[in-house]
Amino acid sequence: MSRRFSSEELHYLRNQVPIRQLIENHFDNPAGSEGRYRCPRCHRNDANINAPHNLLRCFDCAENFNPIEVTMHVLGLDFVESVNWLMKRYPMPMTGSSDIPASRQSSPPAKQKPAAPADRMTDLSTRLSSLEKKVFYIAAQLEKVLASLSE
Numbered sequence: 001m002s003r004r005f006s007s008e009e010l011h012y013l014r015n016q017v018p019i020r021q022l023i024e025n026h027f028d029n030p031a032g033s034e035g036r037y038r039c040p041r042c043h044r045n046d047a048n049i050n051a052p053h054n055l056l057r058c059f060d061c062a063e064n065f066n067p068i069e070v071t072m073h074v075l076g077l078d079f080v081e082s083v084n085w086l087m088k089r090y091p092m093p094m095t096g097s098s099d100i101p102a103s104r105q106s107s108p109p110a111k112q113k114p115a116a117p118a119d120r121m122t123d124l125s126t127r128l129s130s131l132e133k134k135v136f137y138i139a140a141q142l143e144k145v146l147a148s149l150s151e
């Protein structure tokens with residue numbers, strides 16, 4: 001497979017595929033003590049997640065691994081295979097860099113509210129006022145209980 005990837009796709013995989021989720025969901029590498037992870041290269045539990053930069057950093061190797069590099073090391077794949085592997089599991093949103101899909105950005109269809117018939121409205125307002133009375137009653141009871149408790 002000699003497919004070339006756009007820089008946008010690679011940028012997305014490096015920065016938008018959450019490295020912690022990737023490692024914990026796919027690579028059987030749960031956080032050890034002190035939240036350390038297994039290094040994909042030296043296999044020592046001395047790697048930390050650098051969330052702001054979306055990198056896994058090994059303190060032994062003194063090296064950072066982005067999601068593509070972690071995938072390459074852990075699964076023993078080459079670069080193209082790793083990108084394909086990640087693309088399958090973390091497909092890029094259709095709009096590219098935007099977080100919100102285009103379909104969501106267009107204004108939603110205005111909801112047509114059916115006009116409530118007059119009798120239904122009066123029915124509702126009666127129920128509302130009776131509910132109101134109940135709430136006031138409960139509040140009064142509560143006040144009595146509270147008063148007796150503070151005595």
Ligand SMILES: [Zn+2]
Pocket residue numbers: 039040041042043044058059060061062
């Ligand atoms: Zn290491």
